[in-house]
Amino acid sequence: MSGTILVVEDEPAIQELIVMTLKRGGHETIRAGSVEEASKLIDHALPDLALIDWMLPGASGVELTRRLRGNPRTQSIPIIMLTARSDEDDKLLGLDSGADDYITKPFSPKELNARIKAVLRRRAPEITDDIVETNGLVVDPATHRVSGNGVTIEMGPTEFRLLHFFMTHRERVHSRTQLLDQVWGDHVFVEDRTIDVHIRRLRQALEPSGYDTYVQTVRGAGYRFSKP
Amino acid sequence: MSGTILVVEDEPAIQELIVMTLKRGGHETIRAGSVEEASKLIDHALPDLALIDWMLPGASGVELTRRLRGNPRTQSIPIIMLTARSDEDDKLLGLDSGADDYITKPFSPKELNARIKAVLRRRAPEITDDIVETNGLVVDPATHRVSGNGVTIEMGPTEFRLLHFFMTHRERVHSRTQLLDQVWGDHVFVEDRTIDVHIRRLRQALEPSGYDTYVQTVRGAGYRFSKP
DNA sequence: CCAGCTCGTAACAAATATGTAATAAAGCCG
DNA sequence: CGGCTTTATTACATATTTGTTACGAGCTGG
Secondary structure, eight states: OOOEEEEEOSOHHHHHHHHHHHHHTTOEEEEESSHHHHHHHHHHOOOSEEEEESSOSSSOHHHHHHHHHHSTTTTTOOEEEEESOOOHHHHHHHHHTTOSEEEESSOOHHHHHHHHHHHHHHHOTTTOOOOEEETTEEEETTTTEEEETTEEEOOOHHHHHHHHHHHHSOSSEEOHHHHIIIIIOTTOOOOTHHHHHHHHHHHHHHGGGTGGGGEEEETTTEEEEOOO | OOOEEEEEOSOHHHHHHHHHHHHHTTOEEEEESSHHHHHHHHHHOOOSEEEEESSOSSSOHHHHHHHHHHSTTTTTOOEEEEESOOOHHHHHHHHHTTOSEEEESSOOHHHHHHHHHHHHHHHOTTTSOOOEEETTEEEETTTTEEEETTEEEOOOHHHHHHHHHHHHSOSSEEOHHHHIIIIIOTTOOOOTHHHHHHHHHHHHHHGGGTGGGGEEEETTTEEEEOOO
16 A cells, blocks of 8 residues: 555644554655645645544634535545544535545544545555456556566556456446446546447457456446456 | 435435445435425336435425325335434334335444345345346346356346346246336336247247246246246 | 647447347137 | 137347547646
8 A cells, every 4th residue: 555645633643643553554644734734735746645634723624625626636636534523414514525434533543544445445546556466467556557467568547447446346247337436436527438438448458468358348237357 | 236226315415425325335326305306206217216315395205205105106116214313103104104114314324235235135136236046047137147057148138137037036927017117117118029029038048058948938927937 | 838648529330139020839718 | 620819939120239440638747
């Protein structure tokens, strides 16, 4: 697991604890104590994920989340909210504000890293650096490389995500809608048919190594990744 | 798990949360913010399950449930009620109104999906993606594959749905009209005779493996799936 | 600001599925 | 055995779904 995580937390003690935990999880960290500070940092460089406290001085964490979601540049940053409230309604609001997940304080370091991993897997699988392998086909998210029987395979980013999703969800039909949700993201609007084109590009990229037959069409249902 | 679920919820935040959760559960979703809207959507196309909030502006969720139960066309839609009240009497009323289950807010995404799966398993097993097996004939909705004694069997989408329905409802005669409703869906205008053709195609597909004899004609009544 | 990618879409081609109608076969009842 | 009804089978035109290609817009890194 790699990736840079922005921690927005005003309480120094908790911030420190979180940063330690994240480092142990193999992440780089950037700290911010307020929404303003966070905004500045984000202007400078996009983090791979943001961990935002619900309660912050000045503008709240929810506000920051909304702001990030509103800006095209920061729209797709995965966000996890930290909340001290166990109140369900607040949780709901947090999710609605655009956060991908929420964690209720107090939480264990283990839980924190697990949640982060889960969110990254869903929102930005290319951050997770678990190497996935199937019959000689290897996808390495850490280096963003694909190889078939040792030979490097070139492909575009979308095809990479698509393949990565397939390889982590094989032996299962995925409708175009599901693929759109999972690979493209929740708030994206593209034609269903666009997937066909990327499937084509993926197959094309895999063709020299022969793995193109793993990407299978299931008529009337969608696509499936499976050994032929 | 597939299937289209109608979500009737006026609170946008909660509606959004539910839809996200359902999508993650592999369902398609249709949203309605009121009973009127829901009715319109249902007129247009029947959902596989309805998730209805107890408290709704105008006519209440209970009212909608009763209405659905009263109409032959919508009678058999599985219904889950969402209620914020933990009051036992209300729960009972909810159940009495015809709902198959109820969920008390606040609820976790996990619980929601679990309840849905449970209700579908009971009321509409053909929506579930559980593997169905009979004497060596295996239908796997998740991968969209059929095999007889380990050998893959190819067939078209309609034949697949037909077989899946048969296997989840065996040992029972289904009239052509019933099959049309269940397998084709309502709002579809096709001749009864069309079914014969698809039965033929299904038998043809099953023939090499010998399972074609499981698809039996019940003269004057319809078809039945059963061991010969 | 340019060059090179990547992306989404449209347009057309190909493949496959679907429904219907016509004809044959089978079952039922007297 | 007929006639009648119901089901099977076949062929075919139509629809639908998927594959493929090309192209312009948008980004990104220099």
